[in-house]
Amino acid sequence: MACRLGSLVLLFLFTAYAEARAKLASSLNATDGICATMVQTQGYLCHEHKVTTEDGYILSMQRMPMSRSGRAANQPPVLLQHGLMMDGITWLMNSPDESLAFILADNGYDVWIANARGTKYSRGHVSLSPSDPAYWYWTWDELVAYDLSATVQYVHDQTGQKLHYVGHSLGTLMALASFSQHNLLNMFRSAALLSPIAYLSQLPSPLTRAAADAFLAEELYWLGLREFVPGEDAAAKLLAKICGMPGMNCSDLMTEFTGKNCCLNSSNSDAFLNHEPQPTATKNMIHLAQMIRKGTIAMYDYGNENDNMEHYGKPMPPVYNMTSIPEDFPLFLSYGGQDTLSDVNDVKVLLENLKDHQADKLVVQYIEDYAHADFVFGVNAKQIVYNPLMSFFKLQ
Ligand SMILES: *[C@@H]1O[C@H](CO)[C@@H](O)[C@H](O)[C@H]1NC(C)=O
Ligand SMILES: *[C@@H]1O[C@H](CO)[C@@H](O)[C@H](O)[C@H]1NC(C)=O
Ligand SMILES: *[C@@H]1O[C@H](CO)[C@@H](O)[C@H](O)[C@H]1NC(C)=O
Ligand SMILES: *[C@@H]1O[C@H](CO)[C@@H](O)[C@H](O)[C@H]1NC(C)=O
Numbered sequence: 001m002a003c004r005l006g007s008l009v010l011l012f013l014f015t016a017y018a019e020a021r022a023k024l025a026s027s028l029n030a031t032d033g034i035c036a037t038m039v040q041t042q043g044y045l046c047h048e049h050k051v052t053t054e055d056g057y058i059l060s061m062q063r064m065p066m067s068r069s070g071r072a073a074n075q076p077p078v079l080l081q082h083g084l085m086m087d088g089i090t091w092l093m094n095s096p097d098e099s100l101a102f103i104l105a106d107n108g109y110d111v112w113i114a115n116a117r118g119t120k121y122s123r124g125h126v127s128l129s130p131s132d133p134a135y136w137y138w139t140w141d142e143l144v145a146y147d148l149s150a151t152v153q154y155v156h157d158q159t160g161q162k163l164h165y166v167g168h169s170l171g172t173l174m175a176l177a178s179f180s181q182h183n184l185l186n187m188f189r190s191a192a193l194l195s196p197i198a199y200l201s202q203l204p205s206p207l208t209r210a211a212a213d214a215f216l217a218e219e220l221y222w223l224g225l226r227e228f229v230p231g232e233d234a235a236a237k238l239l240a241k242i243c244g245m246p247g248m249n250c251s252d253l254m255t256e257f258t259g260k261n262c263c264l265n266s267s268n269s270d271a272f273l274n275h276e277p278q279p280t281a282t283k284n285m286i287h288l289a290q291m292i293r294k295g296t297i298a299m300y301d302y303g304n305e306n307d308n309m310e311h312y313g314k315p316m317p318p319v320y321n322m323t324s325i326p327e328d329f330p331l332f333l334s335y336g337g338q339d340t341l342s343d344v345n346d347v348k349v350l351l352e353n354l355k356d357h358q359a360d361k362l363v364v365q366y367i368e369d370y371a372h373a374d375f376v377f378g379v380n381a382k383q384i385v386y387n388p389l390m391s392f393f394k395l396q
Contacts, residue, residue, distance in 0.1 A: 034062050034113065034121060038092040043068050044105060050124075051154045053146040057117040058124030061151060062088060063158075064101060064111040073110035076189060077159045078393075079151060081114050083169025083197075084284075085230055085277045087121065088113035090168060090376050094265065098379055100166065103386050109393075110159060114151045116143055118227070119278040136226035139287035139300045140170060144177045149184060156187045164393050165191040168376050169341065172196040176350075177297070177320040179329060190330035190396040192389050194375040195342040198322060200288065201295030202345040207249075207256045210242045212289035215282075219303070222282040230277040259340035259371030263378035297322065322353035332363045332392040334385050336370030363392050 035046035039062065049061040065073050080101060082090040091113060096102035104111045115122040117138065118130070128135040155163050165188055167175050172193035178184050179191070203209060215222055225234055243250035250256065287300045294301075298317045302308050305315035312318055325331075331354070335347045354362060367374075367384060375385060 033060065034088055034092070034115075038089055039064060039101075042096050042102065044096075044102065045070075049154070049158075051150050052126065053117070053150040055142065055146050056126040056128065057122065057146065058126065059117060059147060059151065060088075060115050060121040061154070062113040064105040064113075067106045067108065068096065068102070069106075071108070073105070073108055075108040075110065075393075076161050077110040077112055077155050077163040078104050079112045079114060079155055079163050079165050081148070081151075081165065081167040081171030081174060082116070083167075083171050083195075084288075085280055086169075087119035087278050088115045093377060094379065098382060100376070100381070100386055103382055104390070107390055109164075110161075112151075112155045112163075114147070116147055118280055130227065133226045136281040137283060138281050139284040140173060140177070141287070141299050143170075144174050148174045148178055152184050152187050162187055162189045164189050164396070166194065166389070167191065168194045169197050169372065173198060173297075176322060176325065179325045180320045180322055182324070182326065185326065185329060188329075190332065190393060192332040192334070192392065194334050194385065195339055195370075195372050196333055196335060196347060196350060197342055198297055198350040199295060199346040200291040201293075202343050202349075203292055203340065204343060205256055205340045206247060207242060207253075208340070209292065210245060210248065211238065212292040214238055214242065215286050215289040216293060219286055222286060225282050227279050228282040228285050229279045254373075255371075257340065258373050259336070259338040261371040261373045261378070262338065262369040263374050263380050265377070265379050322350060323356075325354065325357075327357050328361055330361045330392075330396045331357065332365070332389055334365040334367065334375065334389070336372070336374060337366065337368040338371035338374075341372045363388070 033048045035048050039046035044064055045066045047063045047065070049063060051059045051061055053059065067073075080088070080091045082088055091101035092099050096106070101111050101113060118136070123130050125135060130136075152163065165175055167173075172195070175191050175193065176196070176198055222228075229235065239250075242248060254261070283300065290301050291297065297320045299312065299320075301317045302311060308315055308317055333347075333351075335342050335344065337344060351364065365385070365388060370378065370384075375381060378384070
């Protein structure tokens with residue numbers, strides 16, 4: 001049992017995608033890129049790109065410039081940004097009729113898939129290796145400041161066009177944080193936020209909350225580990241410890257962490273145990289835990305005024321103020337009634353921050369049955385989410 005738990009572990013923390021991992025493990029070859037393994041195999045043209053961030057990380061991107069029938073894109077570029085512990089494969093896991101990247105390509109969009117630093121295909125750096133502790137010293141602040149800006153700039157330069165954005169989970173926070181600082185807006189046409197993560201103070205899952213507390217209680221230990229690899233030793237021990245606490249229910253971790261997903265393909269769910277969740281920085285996990293505890297959307301807190309002064313020139317970490325997002329920037333926001341990471345009450349706080357947004361520039365979709373993973377892996381997501389999303393893009 002411990003072993004089984006160990007192999008599942010914290011993959012489900014904050015974003016959880018067991019099915020994804022199954023197919024990944026069976027279809028992927030560490031020396032092959034996403035184009036070769038996931039896209040060309042379905043009959044689509046795909047090109048690999050490399051983008052170097054200002055702080056030296058070398059990220060892989062995939063471009064799908066044509067429909068399956070070979071029709072060149074005649075719609076604007078769309079940048080797809082995955083969530084925590086996932087990578088660009090998020091958008092390619094189900095069949096081409098069900099997965100967003102293929103659907104967009106078939107509808108004439110020029111599709112660009114991003115892969116955050118530290119994930120399987122984005123482990124390069126101009127001077128560091130993933131075995132160097134310094135390689136892992138980052139949080140989503142850096143994903144906003146460096147990864148997002150590098151990928152957006154790159155797509156903009158390559159295509160000469162403004163782009164649409166689609167983020168899932170942590171990929172939504174990256175965009176919201178950037179927009180709140182008025183960064184990159186001139187390169188975007190619009191943004192679609194699926195299962196939005198912004199405020200995290202009302203997460204209902206006792207398991208997630210206990211995990212967040214454990215990160216904060218043993219912050220120095222976790223920071224010392226640098227790379228957080230779900231399923232490996234430290235993560236497995238953490239989960240075993242939490243599951244041993246009174247009142248914890250670890251019988252269904254996927255549901256416990258993400259909510260009750262209505263619409264995943266059950267024939268894929270056996271493969272659960274073969275998954276291969278993507279690593280992240282432990283500093284990033286601590287940053288998210290700080291948000292859960294404090295209820296704010298702020299930069300990483302170094303925990304004391306001196307260190308914060310040193311990094312920010314202020315005793316407290318700067319806030320990403322969601323009310324600062326320009327009121328005329330087109331946003332499509334889709335959230336689910338069963339989602340325990342993008343909790344309905346937290347989303348309501350975000351929507352309250354956006355209450356002065358121009359009515360014709362904000363589309364909000366509430367899907368009663370959906371939980372966190374349904375937005376990217378739901379077999380009916382095309383009808384429920386992606387068709388309305390593309391209608392929204394057409395209007396911008
Ligand atoms: C992985 O990819 C390399 C290069 O394309 C190939 O030579 C090798 O046979 C592949 N390995 C597996 C297990 O498919
Ligand atoms: C634990 O969760 C499972 C599935 O969600 C449920 O069937 C079971 O009754 C729960 N057990 C307890 C003790 O709450
Ligand atoms: C579920 O996945 C199986 C195997 O990949 C596939 O054959 C089937 O069509 C899928 N079902 C749906 C509803 O997408
Ligand atoms: C965000 O900005 C608004 C005005 O734009 C201000 O009223 C509010 O206090 C700010 N919130 C934070 C947390 O700084």
